[in-house]
Amino acid sequence: MSLDMRHEAESTANTRIEPGRSYGFFTDTTLCIGCKACEVACKEWNQLPAEDDKLTGMSYDNTRDLSATTWRHVAFVEQMDQGPDAVMPGLQSRWLMMSDVCKHCDPAPCLEACPTGAIFRTEFDTVVVQQDICNGCGYCVPACPFGVVDLDEVDGKAHKCTLCYDRLKGGMEPACSKACPTDSIQFGALDDLIQRAHDRVDALHEGGRTDAYLYGAPDTPGATGGIEKLNAFFLLVDRSEVYNLPLAPTRPASRTAPAFGTGLAAFAGLALAAVALLKGRS
């Protein structure tokens, strides 16, 4: 049987990529070994330049965060066990690794903020910035609840993970998940992924890892305050803040009406008072 190259993802991720279906990532952090193959694959495929960052000194993480030119970032959390029942107090007790990425939120705060329509939702339910339209207003940057999207100093446009829009169009799974050697990053149709993720949490709980939970799947932390789901969601084993993720993000657009409405009402109230005060000569 010859491989049909139009549907390569069928053999690499067991998914056929069809327009109109929702796709995303399930990142199971318990499987991550911190090899950074995803970071490299992302940079390579998307031709993103290297940063001239020095060693951070804070940990083995020298990438530090996501940026306009880094769309995958493997966080290294090094924890020392200091608790009362610590086996070796003060010595390294565990490493948590987590490959962070744009969450392709639904609804997406960056998209709802973008005044030019540069950011749009694709036929694969992912969120992409059109580089030929963005005018660098920068409004998507503070809109993102996860500090993902950023403007590039060199070209003055907003950049972030596209969930390999070009590859999906060609029937291929994204570069990062394809490169991940442990399947910590799993690409697939969202309904499949969510099912698989819940099964994984159950299996971990049965095996004694009761601290495992989903972040960003519907009705879990991360999918809060009007954000229904994160199409790139995670399995975590510690508080979300440890991985630099907010526990209860909210949808910024829900604040438009309260702020503008109260502003207009206060303005109108004072304008009415001005009608009484600005008498002229009478």
Place this chain on the structure above:
Amino acid sequence: MTRHDRQPDTWNGQSYYDQPPLKNPHWDWKVSGYIAVAAVSGAAQALSWIGSLRDRAAFQGARRNASAIGLIGSVMGAALLIADLKTPQRFHNMLRILRPTSPMSFGTYIFGLFGTSSALASLGELPAVSRYRPLRWITRLAHGGAAISGAGVATYTAALMSATSNPYWSSAPRALGAQFATSAIASGAAALALLERFSGRTRTARQLEGVAALASAAHAGATLCAKQRHQEVGLDEALSDHPGRRLDAADLLVAGALPLAAYAVDRATGGRSPTAAVVGSAAVLAGGWLMRHGILNTGKETARRPAAAFRVASPCNLPRTDKRRSWIRN
């Protein structure tokens, strides 16, 4: 029973090596400057329209000044906005779509309406135009349009800042709306009052100062609400070693107490202290800009601090309607 069921509702001090959880836009004084300019010019047009409705002749001078402020504000505001873009040659892409969820988008249209109606209204000040009745009515209608869209340009900027994930800007949307609106009316009135003073029209100047005083008092009330909210969501604690924690107090002083005291001195001396009144109006204008610039910068600081970002994005701060508000306590 999963891990998050046992997590406390509020932030427990942990972070990712103290790295900033959020990113900041490149916005600088040009954005806070735009917000202040839009507020002064929008409110000046609204107040001159209201005054003209009551006594067209008495407010003729104020109307001309407001017309000039409206025009200059529109040109300056547009220049500031375009200069702030990182790809300014594509400024017209703002007009590709109208997005109701984006104050940056619908605000551009309100601002465009304000500029157009202000330009039309200013034509009414030319004798050649006001001689013809139909033209005169068109320019008066445009003045009304500038007044109404002026309310929009003076206040949509509160939505612009609130509809973000920035801990400080987003923490008190209603109070911020009221702060921007009250400070806009105060600033518009103060600007017109100053110009009336300089032109020797004391009567209208004092009426406008009355409006500025009332608006400053309302502004102090709005700022107290914002202060309370900042405390509730934990921003006070998060900013305990940063001057931003005193922003609300500074605002109360410069844009509230100072102008109120100065105007009171003028009133108490029976109008014999015009200098006090001028100081009051100047304080209103300075306070309005300082507040906006302070909010911009304090917000940027809170985005860099896990202590601020994670406190604000705690389940206890979710809107009351969110069913996941207390998933953690179950």
